[in-house]
Amino acid sequence: MDVLDQLGSMREGKMSRRAFTKSLLAAGVAVTAVPMGGRRAMAAPEDQATYFTWGGYDIPELFGEYQEKHGELPNFSIFGGSEEALTKMRGGFVVDVSHPCNQALPRWVASDLFQPVETSKLEHWGDVMPALVDLPGNDAENGNVWMVPFDWGQTSITYRADLVDVEEESWDMLWNEEYKGKLGSLAAGADAWWVGAIKAGIPFEELDTPEAFEKIAAVMREQRPLIRTYTDDTTTLEQALASGELVAAMTWNSSAALLKSEGVDVKFADPKEGALTWVCGLMMHKDAPKPDRAYDVIDSLLSVETGKFMIGDYGYGHSNIKSFDSFSEEELSELGLSKTPADILQAGHFQIPQSQEWETKMNAMFEEIKAGF
Structure with a gap:
């Protein structure tokens, strides 16, 4: 066919x-x-x-x-x-x-x-x-x-094991200047902003504070120039990883499972800081x-x-x-x-409910960062 x-x-x-x-x-x-x-x-x-x-x-x-x-x-x-x-x-x-x-x-x-x-x-x-x-x-x-x-499941990093030199699996992989333009991310703040909190060392119980927003926004702005694509279409990330256009991306479990089944040399990271779980x-x-x-x-x-x-x-x-x-x-x-x-x-960072005000503020901030502001 x-x-x-x-x-x-x-x-x-x-x-x-x-x-x-x-x-x-x-x-x-x-x-x-x-x-x-x-x-x-x-x-x-x-x-x-x-x-x-x-x-x-x-x-x-x-x-x-x-x-x-x-x-x-x-x-x-x-x-x-x-x-x-x-x-x-x-x-x-x-x-x-x-x-x-x-x-x-x-x-x-x-x-x-x-x-x-x-x-x-x-x-x-x-x-x-x-x-x-x-x-x-x-x-x-x-x-x-x-x-x-x-x-x-988990939100973590699917990476090309044959294209990325990994000494220790860490969220730092998605902030690595060496791979600028070859990194991808899910576009929704419901994943990316929370991963930013893990990267910034913010406990989820302390997310709803001005200090937490400033620290998370800072690490997300640091990451922005390195990201080739933000997308909610996991197929886009999978295809880019398969072709080598991307060497690592924030994904859910399914992307790594699919790529492995097709013989692509990928791993689904177990970050030392802990994955995002839900x-x-x-x-x-x-x-x-x-x-x-x-x-x-x-x-x-x-x-x-x-x-x-x-x-x-x-x-x-x-x-x-x-x-x-x-x-x-x-x-x-x-x-x-x-x-x-x-x-x-419980081995990772399990998402916890936040207020509507927090959700609205978080999404607005993340959209600004993705747009380059």
Whole structure:
């Protein structure tokens, strides 16, 4: 199948964008050279639920149960960061299910845009690991939750082991003048600003102070001339790393997992200062147009088959404990995972909730820095 045939299959929903990207990586073709055009998800029938999520989660591999039940994938809408998503919904954009992370949870609940998820309606709820449910602000009435945990993992550095001379893995790698113009970063402050805090030595409990903002802004401005690209499209970072255009980039687990599977000599760093760690999950809009199918979206994402894909292909932890049964302890260790999430999450710097005022100020400051101010 040639590139155009594969592109057509992706648009029709027969091939995921992730599989398409892997195929291009294997063939040495740059994604940026291929017009992606319209996506099949945008043409999904109006009677399907809408899932508002990060890029990379809009793929058939996560929705086997949903597609088997309804004959179609959900509709997808993509955001680059949770604050962008919340702002859009505050402006009147209504979806069925969205995908925030733990540090945003209290602010999302306070927006009054969401309804508790009735766990009794979820087939897979009994297999969800309790440690991932017990997050600040997640308790709702009658034993229900605001956010159903789905995935968990790390933000760290994916680097070309054959192109970077590393004596000790450290966040300093992304501030190294030697690699100016060959470094990349996720564009959202929800990752980058927090990494800046780690670099600046600011404890997360002290983030919301004028002194912390000044110190973090200083290290982010120091880094700005070194960064070739800021992007929320992980495919862009992966392609640039594969080609050698970038030698190191701030990424999530999945980028390293994908590149390794295609034979690219990369490592996912275990920084001496600690990685950024997080839990993300699923919330239902209070005015969800398709509430029954919203529960089917959530259940599909919680399924064992979805979990096996998330662990094996994306390198993320999954909330369904049974998903880990197909992997040995050695395999999980190689992926930087464990059947006990706390082993990974608490070993790094686990994100904690901040106020809406802090989030707004942080995003405004980071946008100015990225623009060169």
